[in-house]
Amino acid sequence: MxxxxxxxxxxxxxxxxxxxxxxxxxxxxxxxxxxxxxxxxEPPHRDSVLWIQAGALSSGERAEQLKKRLADITAGKWPVTINEKQKGDLTLHRVRIGPIAAGKANAVVEQLEKAGISPTVVLMQHQLDI
Structure with missing residues (x-):
């Protein structure tokens, strides 16, 4: 986007x-x-929350490794979760950080990019199940 x-x-x-x-x-x-x-x-309301998806992986093991790396990079300030989504015969393990206050999301994306994690997807609550 x-x-x-x-x-x-x-x-x-x-x-x-x-x-x-x-x-x-x-x-x-x-x-x-x-x-x-x-x-x-529409831009999110100042007090709304966002999630940052840093990966959608077919390997659950690699998703767990990314989850740990994200927790280390963000120093545990926000929850890091793995959400599984079936796409036909494939299970995608979507690794996300959040919820994060909308006003802080850009700084977190920049922090991830500096650590070599890019591209990321920023999601609003209604987009979490897409």
Whole structure:
């Protein structure tokens, strides 16, 4: 997910143009163009809470290792949990930090990125079961 302020489109047949940095973040910088889905996301209320998903792994053992690493990185300030989700024959082990006050989530994401954990997904409560 990227935040869009006001870009284009600058070419016919497109609905949006991204900056190079946004394209890199979404992994579409090499192709040049890609189909996209646009969804308006309201900013969370200042007192709301968020969760940060740092991984969705098929290996329960690797998920446990990531959970321990996240707890170490965040010094135990927030709960780190593993949520299992069936996707066909595959079980995904989603490793999440939270709930975190909305105002602190960006700092936690930056802390994870400095530790080499990227990309992360920031979730609101209604997105937890997606």
């Amino acid at each position: 990227v935040r869009v302020n006001d870009r284009g489109p600058f070419h016919e047949g497109r609905i949006i143009d991204l900056s190079y940095a946004a394209a890199v973040k979404l992994g579409i910088d090499k192709a040049g163009t890609a189909p996209v889905h646009i969804e308006v996301v």
